[in-house]
Amino acid sequence: MTELRFVIKLMFIERKDMYISIFFGILAGLSTVAVFADSGYLVSKAALLPPLYILTIFVALLKLFTVIRAFARYAERYYSHRATFTILSNVRTYFFNKLEPLAPSLFQRFRSGDLLARVVGDVESLQNFFLRVYYPPIVMLVVFLTTVLFTAMFSLPVAIILLLGLVITGFCIPFIFAIKQRGIQAKIRQLRTELSTDTTEFLYGFLDLKLYQKLSSKEKKLSQTSDVYIGKQEDKGKQEQLNSAVNHWFSLLTSWSVIALGAYLVSAGELDGVFLAMLVLISLTVFETAAPMTEVPGYFEDTRHAAELLSSIINEAEKQQELKSNGRLAELDGPPEIECKNVHFYFPGEARPTLTDVSLRLPSGSKTAIVGPSGSGKSTLLHLLLKLYPPSSGTIRIQGQDLAHLDEDQLWKNISPVLQGNHFFYGSVRENLRLAGDNISDDKMNEVLSYVKLDHLSVDSVVLEKGANLSGGEKQRLAIARAMLKKGSLLLLDEPTSSVDPITQQRVMNRLFTGAKDNTIVLISHNLTGLEHMDQIIVMDQGRIIESGTFQELMEMRGGYFYRMKMIENGIWGQVQ
Numbered sequence: 001m002t003e004l005r006f007v008i009k010l011m012f013i014e015r016k017d018m019y020i021s022i023f024f025g026i027l028a029g030l031s032t033v034a035v036f037a038d039s040g041y042l043v044s045k046a047a048l049l050p051p052l053y054i055l056t057i058f059v060a061l062l063k064l065f066t067v068i069r070a071f072a073r074y075a076e077r078y079y080s081h082r083a084t085f086t087i088l089s090n091v092r093t094y095f096f097n098k099l100e101p102l103a104p105s106l107f108q109r110f111r112s113g114d115l116l117a118r119v120v121g122d123v124e125s126l127q128n129f130f131l132r133v134y135y136p137p138i139v140m141l142v143v144f145l146t147t148v149l150f151t152a153m154f155s156l157p158v159a160i161i162l163l164l165g166l167v168i169t170g171f172c173i174p175f176i177f178a179i180k181q182r183g184i185q186a187k188i189r190q191l192r193t194e195l196s197t198d199t200t201e202f203l204y205g206f207l208d209l210k211l212y213q214k215l216s217s218k219e220k221k222l223s224q225t226s227d228v229y230i231g232k233q234e235d236k237g238k239q240e241q242l243n244s245a246v247n248h249w250f251s252l253l254t255s256w257s258v259i260a261l262g263a264y265l266v267s268a269g270e271l272d273g274v275f276l277a278m279l280v281l282i283s284l285t286v287f288e289t290a291a292p293m294t295e296v297p298g299y300f301e302d303t304r305h306a307a308e309l310l311s312s313i314i315n316e317a318e319k320q321q322e323l324k325s326n327g328r329l330a331e332l333d334g335p336p337e338i339e340c341k342n343v344h345f346y347f348p349g350e351a352r353p354t355l356t357d358v359s360l361r362l363p364s365g366s367k368t369a370i371v372g373p374s375g376s377g378k379s380t381l382l383h384l385l386l387k388l389y390p391p392s393s394g395t396i397r398i399q400g401q402d403l404a405h406l407d408e409d410q411l412w413k414n415i416s417p418v419l420q421g422n423h424f425f426y427g428s429v430r431e432n433l434r435l436a437g438d439n440i441s442d443d444k445m446n447e448v449l450s451y452v453k454l455d456h457l458s459v460d461s462v463v464l465e466k467g468a469n470l471s472g473g474e475k476q477r478l479a480i481a482r483a484m485l486k487k488g489s490l491l492l493l494d495e496p497t498s499s500v501d502p503i504t505q506q507r508v509m510n511r512l513f514t515g516a517k518d519n520t521i522v523l524i525s526h527n528l529t530g531l532e533h534m535d536q537i538i539v540m541d542q543g544r545i546i547e548s549g550t551f552q553e554l555m556e557m558r559g560g561y562f563y564r565m566k567m568i569e570n571g572i573w574g575q576v577q
């Protein structure tokens with residue numbers, strides 16, 4: 001139940017609508033019973049030919065109860081649905097706000113489809129908590145108990161039968177079916193996650209699957225999962241139908257028992273015959289309010305499970321938030337100095353460290369290149385500097401302050417990143433460059449486009465989803481333009497021009513470095529040309545720093561890793577070996 005605490009808290013924000021819908025739900029239930037009780041009494045009384053004014057009073061009451069019933073039912077539906085949708089929107093906003101700071105590491109742990117299933121499916125499941133779990137039992141209990149008390153005024157044995165019927169149909173039968181449904185619901189949830197994950201991957205990898213002619217086998221697997229999912233849904237539907245049928249059967253049995261007992265009591269002179277039809281009609285009607293109880297356990301289990309999954313994510317977000325608010329929020333002034341001390345890093349679930357004992361110092365305004373073989377941990381180190389992941393041990397300090405205590409927004413405001421996978425949105429070049437700042441003029445954008453040799457594009461040029469109409473090199477240059485416009489005092493560049501031809505690359509990089517001459521720059525590159533101008537070069541291999549120094553110093557270490565790489569690049573390795 002503790003997992004539902006955050007749902008209940010969010011639900012009570014809409015307490016006014018909740019109370020109104022509960023009030024009208026009870027009024028609708030009671031007036032329905034009243035309509036039938038009145039009709040039963042009226043029919044019996046009319047047979048005894050009473051004075052006309054008595055009949056008129058009961059006919060008028062009947063009309064009144066009918067109008068109240070219609071109005072209350074409408075109001076109940078209106079307010080309960082309004083409350084439900086507002087609660088759902090509160091849950092969505094709340095969950096998104098919690099999720100946002102966790103985004104990078106979250107994608108690490110959950111496949112995107114799984115995450116999608118959680119966000120969409122689980123959040124959506126919570127809408128049933130108020131509508132189908134919380135308020136139907138309250139309404140049913142109040143209506144039923146009031147009816148039982150009313151019935152007891154005429155006949156205690158009949159009231160006891162009704163109470164028994166309530167316990168069986170309202171609690172026992174739903175509980176038994178809930179136990180039976182548990183397994184099916186767990187399977188449905190698992191299949192829903194699987195289906196959503198596989199569908200996302202199928203769509204992302206569509207082209208590769210087609211080119212490698214694996215589309216049909218993947219499609220077959222997807223449709224198999226889908227068939228099993230549909231099958232389980234059918235099983236669930238059948239169980240629900242059976243539950244409802246058994247419930248109906250018991251409510252009819254209760255009504256038959258009321259007739260039989262009522263007839264006996266009348267013949268024994270313990271009940272006035274004029275009330276018999278009223279009691280029978282009451283028993284037939286009151287079970288209508290118990291009908292939604294058949295759904296309560298199923299929806300309760302579903303929402304409890306969804307809340308459990310979501311709260312595991314929320315708890316983690318809160319832990320991180322706590323960590324953050326314990327620390328100071330720094331104002332980063334000017335090009336920052338960065339220091340890493342004995343940094344170790346493991347990706348979640350990985351036994352092998354990706355970074356081992358990394359220590360380095362990047363003075364304010366310095367230009368540092370990180371080189372090394374593929375998979376040596378260069379990008380991971382950059383991601384740690386961006387605070388996308390926390391180090392497993394060791395510290396990273398920016399301007400002397402522990403990165404763990406820095407506010408991300410404050411940090412990112414000062415960083416111009418060009419990462420390996422830059423995203424481009426469907427829209428114009430202008431809209432994509434606006435990511436760097438809202439008030440950048442078209443002239444400024446055009447100027448920067450020409451710096452990165454994208455003169456053939458204008459700010460109005462269309463960019464398709466994920467930059468599909470741009471070449472690899474164009475995308476990289478557009479990302480550099482975005483970083484230039486952002487004017488961060490720390491530039492983190494991860495192979496920013498790996499797909500650009502050497503001549504354009506040299507021009508773009510010269511321009512980038514000239515514009516950022518006072519800023520701190522970290523550049524990851526496989527291309528060693530031009531590294532003579534860097535203040536220091538760090539060479540990484542298998543997650544460790546194996547060499548560092550200026551270009552000159554590294555070249556003097558003959559037989560060193562950097563020296564050998566440079567020789568290979570110059571095409572003379574064979575001659576010096």
Ligand SMILES: Nc1ncnc2c1ncn2[C@@H]1O[C@H](COP(=O)(O)OP(=O)(O)OP(=O)(O)O)[C@@H](O)[C@H]1O
Binds near residue numbers: 375
């Ligand atoms: N999300 C991840 N989960 C687990 N391991 C990962 C993850 N991302 C990267 N790695 C592993 O971490 C190691 C370092 O990867 P990283 O991307 O930092 O290397 P890199 O030096 O930047 O490589 P490249 O030059 O090819 O870009 C690799 O062995 C890689 O397999």
